[in-house]
Amino acid sequence: MPLVTTTEMFKKAYDGGYAIGAFNVNNMEIVQGITEACKEEHAPVILQVSKGARAYANHTYLVKLVEAAVIECPEIPIALHLDHGPDFETCKSCIDGGFTSVMIDASSKPFAENIEITKKVVEYAHDHGVVVEAELGTLAGVEDEVKVSAADSSYTRPEDVQEFVERTGCDSLAIAIGTSHGAFKFTAAQCTRDANGKLVPPPLRFDILEEVSRRLPGFPIVLHGSSSVPQEFVDIVNRYGGKMPDAVGIPEEQLRKAAAMSVCKINIDSDLRLALTACIRQHFAEHPEHFDPRQYLKPGREAIKAMVEHKLVHVLGCNGKA
Ligand code: G3H
Ligand code: 13P
Numbered sequence: 512m513p514l515v516t517t518t519e520m521f522k523k524a525y526d527g528g529y530a531i532g533a534f535n536v537n538n539m540e541i542v543q544g545i546t547e548a549c550k551e552e553h554a555p556v557i558l559q560v561s562k563g564a565r566a567y568a569n570h571t572y573l574v575k576l577v578e579a580a581v582i583e584c585p586e587i588p589i590a591l592h593l594d595h596g597p598d599f600e601t602c603k604s605c606i607d608g609g610f611t612s613v614m615i616d617a618s619s620k621p622f623a624e625n626i627e628i629t630k631k632v633v634e635y636a637h638d639h640g641v642v643v644e645a646e647l648g649t650l651a652g653v654e655d656e657v658k659v660s661a662a663d664s665s666y667t668r669p670e671d672v673q674e675f676v677e678r679t680g681c682d683s684l685a686i687a688i689g690t691s692h693g694a695f696k697f698t699a700a701q702c703t704r705d706a707n708g709k710l711v712p713p714p715l716r717f718d719i720l721e722e723v724s725r726r727l728p729g730f731p732i733v734l735h736g737s738s739s740v741p742q743e744f745v746d747i748v749n750r751y752g753g754k755m756p757d758a759v760g761i762p763e764e765q766l767r768k769a770a771a772m773s774v775c776k777i778n779i780d781s782d783l784r785l786a787l788t789a790c791i792r793q794h795f796a797e798h799p800e801h802f803d804p805r806q807y808l809k810p811g812r813e814a815i816k817a818m819v820e821h822k823l824v825h826v827l828g829c830n831g832k833a
């Protein structure tokens with residue numbers, strides 16, 4: 512099947528109490544690792560491209576890699592999504608250039624301005640058969656171009672969501688309930704420690720999610736910053752020369768709970784980076800004589816695939832839904 516929008520995916524996910532994985536792609540091995548996992552698990556998937564990914568790999572290369580995945584995996588629905596579109600022009604460029612979904616992220620702007628920019632993107636996108644994700648509330652953490660300190664982050668105000676959705680016409684809404692971008696989501700001061708000394712992050716604000724869903728029945732909600740930062744990969748990175756002390760993510764059981772509620776799209780990028788980096792660091796330590804990129808990228812791609820399969824089955828619950 513050709514690239515699809517997220518409309519059908521989200522409707523089924525909402526009704527079925529699961530979420531679709533939205534994975535960031537930057538190169539061929541990442542696209543292959545994700546889509547091979549989704550093909551084996553019969554899972555629909557969203558491949559998303561950030562402004563930084565377009566700057567790194569070039570729009571055309573990324574679109575063609577995703578189109579190749581569509582050809583190789585004809586039995587699963589694949590959507591191509593712009594992640595954190597910073598302005599109308601970037602969204603327009605992706606809409607004109609083959610994407611089936613875009614995010615306009617004007618969440619750092621005042622409410623009225625966020626509505627105005629989002630509405631403009633929605634009008635253009637809908638005219639071209641493309642769906643739009645918007646954001647209300649501000650996540651903490653680090654994206655390529657945006658760094659938001661915990662002090663500047665803010666939870667979504669449930670009392671704003673109905674007006675925002677009605678006035679913009681957006682198709683899905685990303686909200687801030689305590690997730691955060693990157694591999695260092697919380698400071699040690701924000702966490703407690705378990706018996707082994709590992710950091711335990713503060714729980715997500717499910718009360719906000721519930722109130723948002725009550726005000727927007729049937730409407731798909733999106734969670735950004737949802738990597739779990741698996742400790743086994745952090746340990747491998749640190750064992751083989753890396754330095755990621757106190758890296759911490761969102762516990763899987765909390766994401767499972769969100770997926771069973773109104774959350775239909777869960778964004779994961781840092782965990783892909785972590786799996787690839789851990790695998791390559793270990794490979795170089797064990798095979799110092801290797802210099803052919805295929806020797807270390809092949810196991811890196813397999814590590815991504817295994818991790819994505821785990822998430823499809825044990826976190827998102829979207830296996831068997833394609
Ligand atoms: O939320 C941001 C994604 O992780 C993309 O990161 O802007 O470094 O490509 P990036
Ligand atoms: P993570 O940094 O938690 O992987 O979040 C990715 C994301 O939200 C992409 O938009």
Ligand code: ZN
Binds near residue numbers: 735736778
């Ligand atoms: Zn994000």
